[in-house]
Amino acid sequence: MSSSGGWWRKKAATYEPMESKAKGVTGAIQSSSATTLGVVILLFALVLLVAWISVQRMDGTTFSTITSWSSSSQTSSSHSHHSKPITLTCPNHTNTPFRCPAMQSSSPSPSPSPSPSPSLPTFTGSSEPPPSCPDYFRWIHEDLRPWKSTGITRDAVEGAQKFAAFRLLVIDGRLYVEQYHRVFQTRDLFTLWGFVQLANRYPGRLPDLDLMFNCEDLPTVKAADYAASGSPPVPPLFRYCKDDTTVDIVFPDWSFWGWPEINIKPWEKLSEEMRRANQRTKWKKRKPYAYWKGNPGVSGHRQDLIKCNPSNGHYWNARVFAQDWEKEAKNGFKESNLAEQCIYRYKIFVEGRAWSVSEKYTLACDSPALFVTTHFYDFMTRGLIPGLHYWPIRENHQCKSIKFAVDWGNKHQNKVQAIGKQGSSFVLEEVKMDYVYQYMLHLLIEYAKLLRYKPTLPEKAVELCLESLACGEQGRVKEFLLESMVKWTSDAEPCTLPPPYTEGELEELRLRKANAIKQVEKWEEETWDKGS
Incomplete structure (x- = not known):
């Protein structure tokens, strides 16, 4: 399925202006007829004045979208006086191009241009020192380690163009994109939307930068291809995941702002729905099986998982369902509400072509997540510890391993509930949207520090803003864009980026994960040897 529109297609948005509704005057007026007439005349004049203002407002080329997605309808009690509301304006006429508004003089000063880019400026909010970021932020340093000693040159960045879907630049606080090719569905649109939300949340805080972005599943930049003496510089390439053989720079995926083609809502809203779902069905009242539903056609491991359903006298404690997304779309997505799937005691996670966005939805149900051996990781995954955050499942014995996990869990309910x-x-x-934006901010600041040149605007680059991305969209695409729009600027200082791992800490972390998996495999083998 494809998007109903695109920021690259200069389509016009159409809106229905809000109609003014006159309120009836109730209650008896105890006064003379002259006074009554005066009140009537005054009210009539007021109505005319309001109507005149409305006509003048709609007579221009734009109008502000003061609707449910606008911060204007919210009270500012939860925001300090330093925060500012963010609104979206779209053309009123179908032939009006979607231009980004000019920089207002009252806006925060843009970040300085010279490289290397400066550290994050001090915020003007609370005087309390910010807390430390979640531990997985430390992997920012590891992702950027290939360029720590050399820095990042323009040649290195442009060397990543052959892999990239688009080039993203920040120059003097404003965002620009040069697009190289279309990608699957609306991944690029929602990824770019995420960059714009970050810039609006922290206005003027992004340093000048220049990066290439790949929107496909599989990581591309193999470390071995650049290890030999005389090899070209390692091309810095941003994408959604990597593995142990690649040096791609991981970045939050598009689904955090929504996946309209399969009706997955923006993470901020969906995560709240899943919280409520957890409260509705307590763990002990959930079905005592391991559940998975998805597209099995994208990987062999998923096809193997389908075999774990009850069949031929085998009962693997699993309930596995193949998802036909085309059929589901025609059915109005009635059977794919993720918040309604927290009714099983165990949830299975299995990778697709690479990592899968379903990981966060699998973890969110309060049911222990059974992770079939993973090979890829996104920006948050490296913060997960087997035995603490999830239960490991062998990829080459999935059904037996799932059966053991469920049997063990039903006997040790307190432990698996934990x-x-x-x-x-x-x-x-730790992965709520506040932290997603702070991860993005820290990653881009640290990346910009490594640039050894001043970014300049490519000839074919176009400016990015709310208007250029959202105004031309329709249907669910536009709904999710507006729903995930940042409503207020942040005046709070972001969490403090933790220091890099030492070699000893990395080895200790690796051993901790490996030993936890070995312990589970030992329990499995002891049970299997007994024929249970």
Whole structure:
């Protein structure tokens, strides 16, 4: 399925202006007829004045979208006086291009241009020191390590163009994009939307930068291809995941702002729905099986998982369902509400072509997540510990491993409930949108520090803003864009980026994960040897 529109297609948005409704005057007026006439005349004049203002407002080329997605309808009690509301304006006429508004003189000063880019400026909010970021932020340093000693040159960035879907630049606080090719569905649109939300949330705080972005599943930049003496510089390429053999720079995926083609809502809203779903169905009242539903056609491991359904006298404690997204779309997505799937005691996660966005939804249910051996990781995954946040499942013995996990969990309910709680707490608290934006901010600041040149605007680059991305869209695409729009600027200082891992800490972390998996495999083998 494809998007109903695109920021690159200069389509016009159509809106229905809000109609003014006159309120009837109730109650008896105890006064003379002259006074009554005067009140009537005054009210009539007031109505005429309001109508005149409305006509003048709609007579221009734009109008402000003061609707449910606008911060204008919200009270500012939860925001300090330093925060500012963010509104979206769209053309009133179909032949009006979607231009980004000019920089207002009252806006925060843009970041300085010279490279290397400066550290994050001090915010003007609370005098309290900011807390430390979640531990997975430390992997920012590891993702950027290939350029720590050399820095990043223009040649290195442009060397990543052959892999990239678009080039993203920030120059003097404003965002620009040069697009190279279309990608699957609306991944690029929602990824670019995420960049714009970050810039609006922290106005003027982004340093000048220049980066290439790939929107496909599989990581591309193999470390071995650049290890030999005389090899070209490692091309810095941003994408959604990587593995142990690649040096791509991981960045939050598009689904945090919504996946309209399969009706997955923006993470901020969906995560709240999943919190409420957890409260509706307590763990002990959930179905005592392991559940998975998805597209099995994208990987062999998913096709193997389908075999774990009850069949031929085998009962693997699993309930696995193949998802036909075309059929589901025609059915109005009635059977794919993720918040309604928290009714099983265990949830299975299995990778697709690479990592899968379903990971966060699997973890969010308060049910222990059963992770079939993973090979890829996104920006948050490296913060997960087997035995603490999830239960490991062998990829080459999935059915037997799932059966053991469910049997063991149903006998040790307090222990597996603790795993479920740890997993959901991690993804709902440490990967909430506040932290997603702060991860993006820290990553881009650290990346910009490595640039050894001053970014300049490519000839074919166009400016990015709310208007250029959202105004030409329609249907669910536009709905999710507006729903995930940042409503207020932030005056709070972001969390403090933790220091890099030492070699000893990385080895200790690797051993901790490996030993936890070995312990589970030992329990499995002991049970299997007994024929249970």
